[in-house]
């Protein structure tokens with residue numbers, strides 16, 4: 001469980017990245033922070049693993065104030081997947097996945113076997129384990145990033161626009177893979193994106209943010225699409241340009257993609 005209690009962040013240069021933000025993310029849920037560039041999404045995410053310490057309020061992980069926890073120990077408990085994967089270039093794929101176990105002094109046969117399992121889980125063939133990041137495609141690198149984040153078996157995954165640097169087809173594959181992994185592993189996921197379709201697809205709950213991490217709307221993705229609470233949300237989720245839209249099917253508001261396939265039904269919040 002992750003809980004933000006009235007957090008604020010004013011950087012030393014006076015930039016007020018987060019004004020007053022509160023949120024509780026239940027265990028095993030995926031919550032998506034959706035908003036345009038600079039609205040404070042990354043700052044919020046990084047408060048959870050103490051890459052940023054808020055200047056107001058507090059963040060709790062499983063009931064503990066993260067400010068009271070050692071940042072290094074905390075980060076080993078929390079998986080972090082960033083844009084462009086952030087792999088170590090001079091380490092093989094396998095070694096990259098073993099980064100956290102190695103830091104914790106546990107990179108024996110059992111951890112190596114688990115790393116191979118994780119690579120398979122994210123859809124990579126065993127032959128890739130000995131390659132270096134530069135010898136992989138962007139999509140493969142992102143998969144390694146996800147495997148690395150899972151290697152310490154964390155309860156929490158922080159994902160900061162993890163799929164934004166790949167083409168739409170690879171992106172759709174990675175999203176499907178994440179949904180499958182989440183069904184199997186049931187992590188608590190905080191996911192940042194500026195892609196509305198991605199937010200609707202992945203989020204049990206979606207928060208639409210604007211500058212200062214002000215919450216314009218929160219609810220299921222379908223609700224945000226069907227009933228934008230403000231003009232800002234309506235503009236942000238667009239109308240005609242959406243791949244996903246809502247239409248009435250057999251009396252039920254149904255989310256349909258551009259090809260007419262059903263992506264979900266609307267459930268009251």
Ligand SMILES: Nc1ncnc2c1ncn2[C@@H]1O[C@H](COP(=O)(O)OP(=O)(O)OP(=O)(O)O)[C@@H](O)[C@H]1O
Pocket residue numbers: 011012013015016017035036037038039040041042043044194
């Ligand atoms: N170290 C810093 N010092 C000063 N301002 C900062 C710092 N880090 C971030 N900011 C500012 O805080 C605001 C929020 O930044 P943040 O990276 O959280 O936004 P974001 O929503 O994640 O954006 P993006 O989608 O572009 O990654 C921005 O105005 C940014 O310029």
